Amino acid sequence: MVAQPKQAAPAPTSEYVLEAKNITVRFPIEHGADVVAVRNFNLQVKPGEFVGLMGQPSCGKSTAAMAMLGLVRPPGVIDSGVVNFMGRNLLTMMEDDVRELRGRDIGMIVQNPRYSLHPMLRVGDQIANVYRAHNQVTKGEAWKHAIDMLRMVGINDPERRVKAYAHELSSGMAQRVLIAIALSSRPRLLIADEPTSGLDVTIQAQFLDQMWDACRQTKSAVLLVSQNLGIMANYCDRILIMNEGTLVEEADVYSFFKAPKHEYSRSILRLQRAAIESGGADAAHIDEKAAPLIEVKDLSKLFPIRHSKSKVHAAENINFFIRPGETLGLVGESGSGKTTVGRCVLRLIEPTGGEILFRNRQANQVERVTDYSTNEMRRKRAKLQIVFQDPLDSLDPRWTVDRVLREPLDLHTDMTNEQKKARVIELMKLVGLEGAHYYALPREMSAGRQQRVSIARAIALNPDFIVLDEPTSALTPETTAEIIRLLMDLSAKLGIAYLFISHDLTTVKFICHRVAVMYLGQMVEIGSKDQVFNSPRHPYARALLSAYLFPSTDNRRVDRTVRETLKGEIPSPVTENLPKGCYLYGRCTSQVDRCKSAPQQLTQLSDGRWVRCWRVAQGEI
Amino acid sequence: MVGRFIAKRVFLAIFQLFGITIAVFFGIRALPADPVARLVGINASPEAVQQARESLGLHETKLQQLFNYLGVWSTSGKPGIFQGDLGVSWVTNSRVWDECIRFLPVTLEFITYALIIAFIIAVPLGMSSATKPGGAADRFTFVWGLFAGSQPEFWWGLMFVFFFFFQLNQWDLPHAPAPLGRLTPLTTEPPPITGFILVDSLLRWDFKVLFEAAHHLMLPTFTLVFVVSGAITKMVRQNMVRVVQSDYILYARSAGLSRRKVALYALRASMAPAMTLTAIIYGFLLGGAVPVELIYSLGGIGQYSIRSILQFDYPAIQATVLVIAMVSLIIYLVIDILHAVIDPRITF
Numbered sequence: 001m002v003a004q005p006k007q008a009a010p011a012p013t014s015e016y017v018l019e020a021k022n023i024t025v026r027f028p029i030e031h032g033a034d035v036v037a038v039r040n041f042n043l044q045v046k047p048g049e050f051v052g053l054m055g056q057p058s059c060g061k062s063t064a065a066m067a068m069l070g071l072v073r074p075p076g077v078i079d080s081g082v083v084n085f086m087g088r089n090l091l092t093m094m095e096d097d098v099r100e101l102r103g104r105d106i107g108m109i110v111q112n113p114r115y116s117l118h119p120m121l122r123v124g125d126q127i128a129n130v131y132r133a134h135n136q137v138t139k140g141e142a143w144k145h146a147i148d149m150l151r152m153v154g155i156n157d158p159e160r161r162v163k164a165y166a167h168e169l170s171s172g173m174a175q176r177v178l179i180a181i182a183l184s185s186r187p188r189l190l191i192a193d194e195p196t197s198g199l200d201v202t203i204q205a206q207f208l209d210q211m212w213d214a215c216r217q218t219k220s221a222v223l224l225v226s227q228n229l230g231i232m233a234n235y236c237d238r239i240l241i242m243n244e245g246t247l248v249e250e251a252d253v254y255s256f257f258k259a260p261k262h263e264y265s266r267s268i269l270r271l272q273r274a275a276i277e278s279g280g281a282d283a284a285h286i287d288e289k290a291a292p293l294i295e296v297k298d299l300s301k302l303f304p305i306r307h308s309k310s311k312v313h314a315a316e317n318i319n320f321f322i323r324p325g326e327t328l329g330l331v332g333e334s335g336s337g338k339t340t341v342g343r344c345v346l347r348l349i350e351p352t353g354g355e356i357l358f359r360n361r362q363a364n365q366v367e368r369v370t371d372y373s374t375n376e377m378r379r380k381r382a383k384l385q386i387v388f389q390d391p392l393d394s395l396d397p398r399w400t401v402d403r404v405l406r407e408p409l410d411l412h413t414d415m416t417n418e419q420k421k422a423r424v425i426e427l428m429k430l431v432g433l434e435g436a437h438y439y440a441l442p443r444e445m446s447a448g449r450q451q452r453v454s455i456a457r458a459i460a461l462n463p464d465f466i467v468l469d470e471p472t473s474a475l476t477p478e479t480t481a482e483i484i485r486l487l488m489d490l491s492a493k494l495g496i497a498y499l500f501i502s503h504d505l506t507t508v509k510f511i512c513h514r515v516a517v518m519y520l521g522q523m524v525e526i527g528s529k530d531q532v533f534n535s536p537r538h539p540y541a542r543a544l545l546s547a548y549l550f551p552s553t554d555n556r557r558v559d560r561t562v563r564e565t566l567k568g569e570i571p572s573p574v575t576e577n578l579p580k581g582c583y584l585y586g587r588c589t590s591q592v593d594r595c596k597s598a599p600q601q602l603t604q605l606s607d608g609r610w611v612r613c614w615r616v617a618q619g620e621i
Numbered sequence: 622m623v624g625r626f627i628a629k630r631v632f633l634a635i636f637q638l639f640g641i642t643i644a645v646f647f648g649i650r651a652l653p654a655d656p657v658a659r660l661v662g663i664n665a666s667p668e669a670v671q672q673a674r675e676s677l678g679l680h681e682t683k684l685q686q687l688f689n690y691l692g693v694w695s696t697s698g699k700p701g702i703f704q705g706d707l708g709v710s711w712v713t714n715s716r717v718w719d720e721c722i723r724f725l726p727v728t729l730e731f732i733t734y735a736l737i738i739a740f741i742i743a744v745p746l747g748m749s750s751a752t753k754p755g756g757a758a759d760r761f762t763f764v765w766g767l768f769a770g771s772q773p774e775f776w777w778g779l780m781f782v783f784f785f786f787f788q789l790n791q792w793d794l795p796h797a798p799a800p801l802g803r804l805t806p807l808t809t810e811p812p813p814i815t816g817f818i819l820v821d822s823l824l825r826w827d828f829k830v831l832f833e834a835a836h837h838l839m840l841p842t843f844t845l846v847f848v849v850s851g852a853i854t855k856m857v858r859q860n861m862v863r864v865v866q867s868d869y870i871l872y873a874r875s876a877g878l879s880r881r882k883v884a885l886y887a888l889r890a891s892m893a894p895a896m897t898l899t900a901i902i903y904g905f906l907l908g909g910a911v912p913v914e915l916i917y918s919l920g921g922i923g924q925y926s927i928r929s930i931l932q933f934d935y936p937a938i939q940a941t942v943l944v945i946a947m948v949s950l951i952i953y954l955v956i957d958i959l960h961a962v963i964d965p966r967i968t969f
Binding site for chain 2: 066069071073074075099100101102103104107108110112115116117118119120121129130133134165167178181182
């Protein structure tokens with residue numbers, strides 16, 4: 001084999017950058033049948049094209065993406081197939097020649113950015129090592145190039161960051177380091193495997209925009225692997241759907257979202273389609289004039305930090321109410337204090353200040369939840385319930401469904417054994433569980449069924465109010481759709497009010513009547529669903545809604561002329577970190593000097609919504 | 622930073638050693654043993670017994686004995702630990718500090734060599750068995766670990782002596798020296814500088830002694846290497862297996878780094894636990910290499926401590942425990958510093 005000069009690119013002999021045919025990846029299992037992770041996988045990517053590869057977790061999409069580099073995680077093997085990159089088959093090339101292509105002509109970004117960087121080496125060295133592996137440069141030049149790359153991917157202060165270790169970076173920043181590595185030699189193809197998992201919505205948008213711009217600049221084609229419909233809809237030109245190791249559908253992005261062909265594709269788009277058809281929850285059955293069921297006034301929660309005077313401001317001056325049968329959505333990025341508010345309302349953690357009022361409909365009087373004694377609180381829990389995020393974690397692994405659902409009846413009622421059994425069966429029917437699961441253990445059921453059990457337990461005692469704390473974030477898109485449907489049915493049938501906490505705006509848009517947006521422990525905007533989703537006013541709410549990638553091809557983010565984003569990252573909510581004036585100061589695009597020092601109050605606008613921004617209140621923006 | 626860390630650890634070590642001193646002091650006195658009877662014999666007169674008791678200071682209350690030992694509010698008129706004196710052996714009447722200084726380097730020397738060699742063998746072997754599971758290196762490690770690690774070191778010592786000394790001698794082949802100490806009885810040791818005989822003879826340019834000493838240290842060292850490197854290899858292998866499957870190695874490969882670079886990335890990440898294990902084995906061998914010391918008649922600190930225990934030589938027992946604890950603490954400190962040097966996630 002003739003050695004090639006390092007920079008020479010192979011002559012293009014095909015219209016595709018990448019063309020994979022019939023790839024099969026198998027994982028040998030000791031003492032057992034082998035697992036075939038990818039079966040007969042075909043893929044073509046044209047120069048400059050954004051191709052999306054989508055599927056459920058562990059459907060083989062990441063393995064397929066890796067195989068495009070001729071790599072498999074040990075002990076897997078690529079059994080058959082051809083990967084033609086620029087007309088040469090990667091799978092039959094000499095190992096050293098493939099190695100030269102990797103990182104130079106094919107860049108790779110993977111999920112878990114912090115775990116994909118070596119924990120004991122400076123990120124600068126890692127970028128430089130890759131650059132030097134493909135370009136004949138000195139150590140010093142490579143180091144300089146590393147700094148330039150970090151600047152290009154939008155890391156501020158790259159001279160300092162280049163010396164950092166992986167554990168000193170936020171995952172957003174680590175992800176950018178990976179893209180710096182991947183793009184350092186201007187590859188023709190970038191493979192991005194869940195590049196934004198674990199990132200918050202606004203950071204995700206920032207990052208994907210940067211990736212999109214950088215790739216347009218370097219004219220790279222992109223293979224984007226994700227299970228996020230929103231990313232697919234907003235950034236990709238063409239989409240491939242994978243299920244259990246096999247491709248089931250391939251379509252351009254517009255026709256896919258308009259009319260998916262395969263049964264599986266239809267099932268993952270069901271929630272979106274339902275939302276389009278029915279418009280989601282309607283407020284018809286809610287009495288606008290009814291007295292609030294739950295009213296929260298000036299609620300705050302500060303967590304002390306050990307060995308320090310400063311505190312974590314998880315929630316500050318939270319005010320809201322929920323009417324009977326109404327669903328209030330509480331949205332915000334991680335660390336915004338949503339979960340803290342939900343738990344404080346039920347006094348699962350004690351609020352530091354403020355009061356919570358609850359209209360006891362049986363006694364027809366307003367009671368102060370914050371004044372309940374411990375025993376009283378325990379009795380009231382029958383009416384005030386919660387469903388948690390992780391369905392498996394919130395069920396005792398050794399308890400059968402029967403026992404889980406019987407427990408609240410044992411504690412709060414004096415039913416006979418037969419009555420309890422009848423009630424358990426009734427509850428199971430209500431949440432759509434078959435009788436066959438009566439004696440099932442949590443781990444014997446799917447995550448969706450486990451969540452149904454949690455919901456059944458929450459409604460066992462006819463509660464008036466349930467806090468739903470990210471009830472669908474651990475579920476697949478199709479199960480999510482089913483659970484959201486179920487929750488809406490239960491609310492309509494039993495008149496339960498929900499506080500629905502989620503960062504998934506698609507489900508919030510579907511199930512909620514009103515929506516509150518939180519940022520750094522404060523509520524920045526609260527209004528009806530249409531107000532918040534269609535015309536958000538607070539700069540943060542606007543950025544959040546704009547950054548959120550709705551799974552629809554109308555108004556794609558890459559087609560917009562102005563992409564609203566926030567600068568930087570969310571500061572940690574510790575006393576001395578918090579801005580004196582508006583908490584968004586420093587990231588806001590509409591800030592003026594007064595914002596720096598003037599604390600903001602939640603003010604009601606003429607259309608009924610509340611916004612925490614003086615410029616909005618005065619009609620300036 | 623490092624200076625403050627070391628200062629903190631040394632400060633802590635003083636308290637640890639003080640605690641050990643007190644625990645050992647009362648511990649051995651709680652044993653149902655009579656050191657006086659052992660010293661003066663069964664047939665001694667009550668007066669002789671009383672006299673011996675008083676000369677050893679055992680007639681005082683236990684608390685007063687402790688004070689005498691420590692050297693504060695002493696009634697014996699002799700210096701104690703606080704004055705830097707560990708006392709006098711009841712059996713040999715020489716200062717236990719001098720004896721420790723004589724016996725400790727013997728043990729330190731051969732276990733240090735053994736562990737360095739074991740580590741050097743274990744790392745590449747563990748790496749290659751991790752990168753090719755089921756390959757020749759992997760199978761060899763498995764069999765070796767099972768075979769060498771499962772049988773006690775004195776047995777292997779015996780077999781080594783039998784084969785490398787006796788059998789090779791019988792066949793008139795080059796063979797190992799007789800297992801009778803660090804040098805042949807006719808050679809005199811070089812005057813100690815470090816106490817390590819190889820180092821000392823090298824420092825004094827005495828190559829005759831150097832080769833002789835190396836020859837004599839060969840078998841005991843390799844006995845230990847044989848027994849402990851299986852465990853270290855397995856540790857390296859296990860970490861490597863984990864590291865090789867890690868995201869950052871996969872990513873390094875996907876970025877097209879050379880094989881050598883990827884191997885270095887992996888090695889860097891899998892070193893630390895093996896180092897810690899080596900340090901733990903080191904600490905254990907300080908007192909636990911007795912069988913090997915005995916078989917090769919090396920006269921190390923382990924052998925000295927066993928002798929002291931059997932003769933109820935309280936000052937010697939206390940001193941050996943203290944000295945071994947001190948060396949272990951130093952080793953752990955060094956390993957922690959090395960650990961922090963290779964792993965930036967660890968902060969002092």
